[in-house]
Amino acid sequence: xxxxYILLPVMTLCVIGVYFLIKEIAAVILKNSIGSSVIxxxxxxxxxxxxxxxxxxxxxxxxxxxxxxxxxxxxxxxILRHLSLDYERVHIKQRKEAPEK
Numbered sequence: 001x002x003x004x005y006i007l008l009p010v011m012t013l014c015v016i017g018v019y020f021l022i023k024e025i026a027a028v029i030l031k032n033s034i035g036s037s038v039i040x041x042x043x044x045x046x047x048x049x050x051x052x053x054x055x056x057x058x059x060x061x062x063x064x065x066x067x068x069x070x071x072x073x074x075x076x077x078x079i080l081r082h083l084s085l086d087y088e089r090v091h092i093k094q095r096k097e098a099p100e101k
């Protein structure tokens with residue numbers, strides 16, 4: 001017959017283990033089911049565009065990155081197109097008309 005002093009701590013550890021397992025599973029399910037987006041507005045910084053997008057990708061691994069290109073620059077447009085081809089989470093939106101400054 002098992003001693004109660006041995007059985008009780010073992011059962012307690014099992015309950016605690018199951019609790020933490022369920023907690024981790026729930027966190028993974030919630031993280032994967034809730035979608036989020038990061039929106040970047042690009043105006044005229046061709047040098048910092050790629051770095052900004054890559055930083056957003058790295059710091060938000062489960063988010064889509066939406067880049068609004070307000071620059072009208074061919075150079076920035078080319079950089080953004082290359083990034084959107086390299087990463088499926090990067091989406092480019094062109095501003096229809098230039099904003100007033």
